[in-house]
Amino acid sequence: MKITDVRAVVVGNPWKNWVFVIVETDEGITGLGECTDYFSNPHLVRGIESIKPLVVGEDPANIEEIWQTIFHAYSDLNPRGYISHLISAIDIALWDIKGKVLGVPIYQLLGGPVRDHVPLYTHPGGGTLEEMVASAVEIKNQGFEATKTDPFSRQRSAGKGFRGADSVERLNARAIAEGVERMEALREALGPDYELMVDAHARFDVASAIAAANALEHVDLIWLEEPTHVENHEALRQIRENTNVPLCVGERHFTRWDYIPLLQQRLVDYIMPDVAWCGGISEQRRIAALAEPYFIRISPHDALGPVNIAAGFQVCMNTPNVYREECVSTWFPMFEKIITPMFDIRDGSIYPNDQPGLGIELIHDVVDEYLVDPNDLDKLTGRER
Numbered sequence: 009m010k011i012t013d014v015r016a017v018v019v020g021n022p023w024k025n026w027v028f029v030i031v032e033t034d035e036g037i038t039g040l041g042e043c044t045d046y047f048s049n050p051h052l053v054r055g056i057e058s059i060k061p062l063v064v065g066e067d068p069a070n071i072e073e074i075w076q077t078i079f080h081a082y083s084d085l086n087p088r089g090y091i092s093h094l095i096s097a098i099d100i101a102l103w104d105i106k107g108k109v110l111g112v113p114i115y116q117l118l119g120g121p122v123r124d125h126v127p128l129y130t131h132p133g134g135g136t137l138e139e140m141v142a143s144a145v146e147i148k149n150q151g152f153e154a155t156k157t158d159p160f161s162r163q164r165s166a167g168k169g170f171r172g173a174d175s176v177e178r179l180n181a182r183a184i185a186e187g188v189e190r191m192e193a194l195r196e197a198l199g200p201d202y203e204l205m206v207d208a209h210a211r212f213d214v215a216s217a218i219a220a221a222n223a224l225e226h227v228d229l230i231w232l233e234e235p236t237h238v239e240n241h242e243a244l245r246q247i248r249e250n251t252n253v254p255l256c257v258g259e260r261h262f263t264r265w266d267y268i269p270l271l272q273q274r275l276v277d278y279i280m281p282d283v284a285w286c287g288g289i290s291e292q293r294r295i296a297a298l299a300e301p302y303f304i305r306i307s308p309h310d311a312l313g314p315v316n317i318a319a320g321f322q323v324c325m326n327t328p329n330v331y332r333e334e335c336v337s338t339w340f341p342m343f344e345k346i347i348t349p350m351f352d353i354r355d356g357s358i359y360p361n362d363q364p365g366l367g368i369e370l371i372h373d374v375v376d377e378y379l380v381d382p383n384d385l386d387k388l389t390g391r392e393r
């Protein structure tokens with residue numbers, strides 16, 4: 009079997025553009041991958057085009073060889089981040105093809121299941137405190153046993169946020185107090201055993217991160233996520249040494265090499281590699297295995313499209329040290345429109361279906377209605393919907 013074509017398709021929806029990658033073969037079996045990002049979507053679409061010479065003509069069964077070829081072809085650029093996004097999409101699609109050829113789900117090829125379902129967590133919506141609490145209660149009533157939010161509004165913090173010199177954000181006392189109030193309200197409404205996480209979106213200065221973590225200690229979080237920018241592990245260590253709140257990072261760490269210092273230096277309690285960014289199913293499974301002897305659980309970051317969830321699910325089915333898989337449950341109605349079969353979700357968990365490969369297919373007739381022009385930069389980056 010030979011790979012005959014690789015192409016990206018961008019599916020627009022009211023919230024986000026999803027970048028799916030389709031790998032075609034000369035035997036008519038196609039594989040489905042994903043490398044959705046945010047502002048870098050135009051680069052990813054063009055990147056998929058640019059790696060075609062490394063992929064087309066190869067045997068899709070040789071997943072590891074193709075992974076290594078792309079990774080090392082870009083070693084001078086730093087093959088983590090942008091390149092590992094491209095590798096992820098191809099890797100996921102090749103595992104999908106292998107599963108379809110052999111007629112089994114991917115988790116069977118990874119060594120078989122170690123669980124019969126994968127627990128999820130999702131995020132409450134709403135702007136005001138009351139709306140957020142109502143949304144979280146609804147999520148709990150749907151069967152989810154954990155939820156995550158960012159209670160530190162950019163509007164309430166001292167910096168402007170996310171632009172140039174203001175991108176390291178300082179939380180003033182009022183911003184911290186209001187963030188804590190939101191988490192206390194969730195704890196009160198959801199009960200003492202409900203599992204809560206806070207996402208700081210990698211944006212605080214060290215002093216703010218430490219102050220916020222310590223102010224949240226009594227809320228009893230599962231983790232505080234990405235409290236500061238991730239490029240400097242010494243900053244993370246400083247936060248680590250000054251709070252008892254468990255920490256988690258990973259959506260901005262790519263490939264097994266990025267995880268070595270986090271694990272060896274015991275900088276976090278959980279890791280959250282994204283299967284569509286970290287290097288695909290192959291790499292997410294390797295990262296999980298790397299974390300296992302440190303007794304650290306993975307909790308895949310899955311805030312992208314349905315292929316992201318399907319691929320992370322396959323790894324979680326086979327991985328002993330899993331906490332939960334992330335999802336954005338408000339997107340499920342859109343997933344239901346464009347994939348078949350829809351995920352079997354009951355009581356806040358995904359259950360396996362008996363379909364080979366990833367277990368889902370795109371419904372191309374419907375997908376075609378939502379396609380984004382790959383040359384329309386404003387639409388591709390999500391600046392315009």
Ligand SMILES: [Mg+2]
Nearest residue numbers: 207209233259
């Ligand atoms: Mg996050």
